[in-house]
């Protein structure tokens with residue numbers, strides 16, 4: 202579904218990502234794990250057309266290397282950046298409605314309400330606060346809302362940049378449950394995380410990134426007991 206080929210990105214003269222190859226197949230959860238500054242966000246921004254890059258990006262057999270960000274989003278890729286933002290002056294409900302806007306024309310308010318039910322099955326916290334302005338939610342709740350926004354669009358591919366960062370243990374648990382749910386529904390996910398143990402449990406395949414390079418990759422379950430990798434790159 203998504204192929205990243207020989208991706209190299211510089212910031213000025215500094216090399217941030219070098220010769221990275223990543224593939225995400227339909228229905229897979231693929232994770233990129235790496236510590237601070239490894240180049241994870243850089244890869245995602247380059248894929249989404251936010252940064253200048255060398256290499257090639259292919260989505261559903263189409264070369265999208267030179268597509269603009271909104272064109273890439275229009276193909277059905279939903280990107281949740283690490284700077285997640287919700288509209289603080291809009292209610293939880295309206296934030297979700299805005300996210301659903303493109304589908305609203307075709308599916309109407311009824312379609313929206315149906316999708317909403319599906320979302321609230323997994324985001325029970327949000328359902329309780331449906332009428333509240335998003336600005337009154339806690340940081341973690343706002344983060345869950347922004348994840349709900351990217352899911353309600355029913356994208357072909359969801360790209361999540363460290364969705365668990367800054368969440369309470371309870372919300373991290375909810376989040377990983379939601380991602381497992383996505384997996385059972387054959388949604389395709391590319392997730393970037395520092396939380397190596399939790400990520401390995403839900404991902405199908407994983408790429409380990411260090412100093413802008415992929416240093417190991419393979420089936421996630423093959424790394425579950427691989428303390429060498431974990432210790433070498435993540436200090437345990």
Ligand SMILES: Nc1ncnc2c1ncn2[C@@H]1O[C@H](COP(=O)(O)OP(=O)(O)OP(=O)(O)O)[C@@H](O)[C@H]1O
Pocket residue numbers: 212215217235236237238239240241242243244395
């Ligand atoms: N706009 C920028 N200008 C210059 N250098 C940058 C810029 N953005 C990132 N970098 C550098 O590129 C490298 C990779 O950064 P990146 O944000 O991709 O890392 P990351 O893996 O997402 O880290 P984190 O887990 O902290 O989010 C870092 O050395 C960083 O300092």
Ligand SMILES: [Mg+2]
Pocket residue numbers: 241242243283362
């Ligand atoms: Mg980052």
